[in-house]
Amino acid sequence: RLSILWEWFHKRASMTEADVETGINRGEAIAEDLLQRLIQEEYDKLLFADNRDVHDDSKRTTLPIARAAVTAYVFDSAKCPWYIDLLNLNIDNTDLKVAEQRIAKYFNALRNDKMRITQNHFDGELSGAHV
Secondary structure, eight states, X not given: OHHHHHHHHHTTOBOSSOBTTTXXXXXXXXXXXXXXXXXXXXXXXXXXXXXXXXXXXXXXXXXXXXHHHHHHHHHSSSOOSOHHHHHHTTTTOOOHHHHHHHHHXXXXXXXXXXXXXXXXXXXXXXXXXEO
């Protein structure tokens, strides 16, 4: 449902009802600080999840990459056509810094060239499809 979060954030939607659990008031804008807090809360739940729900090894490797992908997806001015692209870019990667660079290249290509990067290796020219 990241697409919905992107829409709400970038179109400055506001809450139609209060939410006691999150402390959000009716009429409150869906702002960056709110979404950052919710992303952090979900991330923390996954970090402390049982090993059978979230493998312990992935908590240090792929989970931070997934969080970076979610954050970029929601807050970048370009609407990513498919969230899975951001994960596919990092299918062979467990280094967060490398992942952030790949995600940034993806969004730069999307914004500047209207290009959707579809490969998961960055050892040469970027390849993709125009959107």
